[in-house]
Amino acid sequence: MVPDDLKFTKKHEWIRVDGDKGTVGISDYAQGELGDIVFVELPQVGAKVKQMKPFGTIEAVKAVIDLYAPVSGEILETNPELKDKPETINSDPYGDGWIIKLRIEDPGELENLLSPADYEKLLEEEEH
């Protein structure tokens, strides 16, 4: 089940919007496909990211993937728990496994993202 308060990228990142701030993570589907996550490379606080450009990487046992920013903005916070317990993303991808918080530069960019329903549709297509 995909939480209904989120927006998604086609690359499986989610963003939860709270005013001009957003919390970003990866979807339950993405963590399941990756398997055991062993390392997360996080950006510096204060760094600027651009919509759909890489801001970090996630390393699982068999693969490393880039993390794409759902919207442009400035990094406000990174999840300190991931340094020692990157597997938190596996156990709670939509909660304690969040990855970054950022200040949203242009709320208009949220229009480019998928709604939970559209994202579920995307997953159905990927599974076929």
Place this chain on the structure above:
Amino acid sequence: MCWIPISAKEKKEMLSSIGVESFAELISSIPPQIRIKRPLDLPTPLSEVEISAHMRELSEENQDLGHNISFLGGGSYDHWVPAAVSSIIERNEYYTAYTPYQAEVSQGTLQTIYEYQSLICELTGMDVANASMYDGASATAEAALMSYSITGRDTILASDGLNPAYYQVLMTYVQGLGLRVRRIPLSAGRTDWNRLEEMLDEGVASVIIQNPSFLGAVEDLGQIGELVHKVGALLVMVVDPVSLGLLKPPGKHGADIAVGEGQALGNPTSFGGPYLGFFTCRREFLRRMPGRLVGTTTDSQGRRGYVLTLQTREQHIRREKATSNICTNQALNALAATVYLTLLGREGMRDLALLCLQKSHYAQKRIAEIDGFKSVYPFPFFKEFVVNPPFSSEKIIESLAQKGIFVGPDLGRFAMGNGFLVATTEKRSKEEIDLLVEGLEEMARGH
């Protein structure tokens, strides 16, 4: 000598196994107009006895370091290779194997690589070492690329004390990436720290310093680490592993990446290769390190085992986003280095370094006493130094070679003025050094 049979029967078997009737059919796709329409112009066949004699004749024209006295420097050195090295690396389990791709079935090979990495870390004082690179030059270039990927900055500062051959390889590696390499000039033969300080800014990814330098200088490294880190750049040090028996290791100078040529550790000079490059870095940069890496783990029954670890950085998994396009190592050369370091141990490496230091200083002192041969560089050196003769270096190098004494390379080849390098390893006896000095004296008298 190998004997490879090729009788009519074998030719036929080979042709039929790839599904063609004749040799003519095999090459039918090659346009007729570019084919040679006559038999190949080859010498007549020789008997085994004749060919063996012919090959021996050819091989006797080679000049080798068993029949000459080598004072050659510039990155490849005539150190002694103990007999135990070849007796271990020539075991066919090691000798015939390539870098392990089906890695975990090769526990013995993985263990030797793990030992190699551990020894290199101990020698350099760095946190992690990879399974080795092609040579010192490629390791240096990879270090520059790694500093770019860590910092996202595009300027590399390289001291003019860096081996010019390494500099060329570095320039080749950075070409496609749009990186800028700026050279830090020398002052009295050593890196000019004032100029470095002026050149350092927040656009600099790394500073590459070779110690001892190409000219043999032991750099006055002082607070180099702090200076470079102040602007957020990385310190890359290129070091001679033998010098680390005496000199402060790069880990203690605040190096972020330390690399070097590993030939001196149990590998013959072999006309330039194959060698091995060693590559080390600080723990925090582990995931940005190029190349293979062996780690330990425990199996399902709790026994110690060795694995290729962090392969997700590598090209076969991460494709174009890999840390490097190197997916291999110089396994056999690295094994030679492992055996060598294990044989010598901490004490042995110190004794070795001391011998090189003392012999090279004896040689330098004797040469500087010859009329007109006063040394122009006042810097301290380890096993290699510059000779500035009052006449052509090229002539000296040639005429000494006639006597079976090799010196060089000629600094003129690198537009570094009239001079040549002399390296004195532990192998050189006092008599051999005296022979070199006599040779030079004779030429000085003739002028």
